[in-house]
Amino acid sequence: MGRRTGSRNADYTRSRDSIVDRLATSILWSDRYNLSFNQLARAAGVAPATLRHYLGDRDGVLAATFARLHRAGAPYLAEAASSPRGPPERSLRWFLDDLCEGWKAGAGRAHALGLSEGLGHRPLGEAYVGHLLEPTLQAVEARIARHVADGELGRCNLRHAALELLGPVVLALLHQDALGGAAVRPLDLGRFLDDHVARFLRAHASPGAPPA
Numbered sequence: 123m124g125r126r127t128g129s130r131n132a133d134y135t136r137s138r139d140s141i142v143d144r145l146a147t148s149i150l151w152s153d154r155y156n157l158s159f160n161q162l163a164r165a166a167g168v169a170p171a172t173l174r175h176y177l178g179d180r181d182g183v184l185a186a187t188f189a190r191l192h193r194a195g196a197p198y199l200a201e202a203a204s205s206p207r208g209p210p211e212r213s214l215r216w217f218l219d220d221l222c223e224g225w226k227a228g229a230g231r232a233h234a235l236g237l238s239e240g241l242g243h244r245p246l247g248e249a250y251v252g253h254l255l256e257p258t259l260q261a262v263e264a265r266i267a268r269h270v271a272d273g274e275l276g277r278c279n280l281r282h283a284a285l286e287l288l289g290p291v292v293l294a295l296l297h298q299d300a301l302g303g304a305a306v307r308p309l310d311l312g313r314f315l316d317d318h319v320a321r322f323l324r325a326h327a328s329p330g331a332p333p334a
Contacts, residue, residue: 138176141166145183146190150228155238159183184239185249191232192253198224199257203264210269215319217265218291221258222311225295233292234300259284266326275326287322291315 236250262284
């Protein structure tokens with residue numbers, strides 16, 4: 123009996139998705155970066171020829187992995203963007219605490235991988251920014267925008283404010299975790315976040331608000 127029309131495409135998509143799922147999970151819990159194509163195939167549990175058949179070259183494999191990591195993180199980013207968490211001092215600190223927890227749970231590995239592969243390699247840099255870094259920044263923008271709309275923070279360029287809030291925290295996490303800085307010069311992350319949020323709130327206070 124012949125294959126039904128469309129079943130081959132459905133089988134192909136299921137097989138491809140399964141490979142990408144295994145690859146993303148394996149990469150997230152690996153302690154290695156800059157994996158070769160053959161190492162990526164082993165991580166996916168398939169032969170190199172099979173990996174090439176479904177995902178193309180190494181750039182295609184990693185771009186598909188970034189896209190899969192984006193889909194996995196999308197529900198968390200949606201909550202980070204819109205979940206009511208009280209006034210700005212609590213809301214923004216909750217956001218950054220949640221980011222730090224997510225970082226330990228695999229997001230840090232995803233961002234470190236994106237940076238290690240994307241720096242100096244434009245196609246993968248664009249894939250990382252599009253699938254992982256920019257969605258995170260847009261979630262920060264959305265959270266700040268809620269407080270601006272409610273008059274709790276002053277009007278500002280939301281993109282600039284998101285970079286201002288997120289950038290130092292990501293640098294601190296990369297320093298302590300992916301780069302091994304905790305062994306070189308440990309950072310009290312809780313105190314850093316307290317200071318960082320307080321400075322951000324002073325810089326973006328709504329006009330007429332009492333001084334912090």
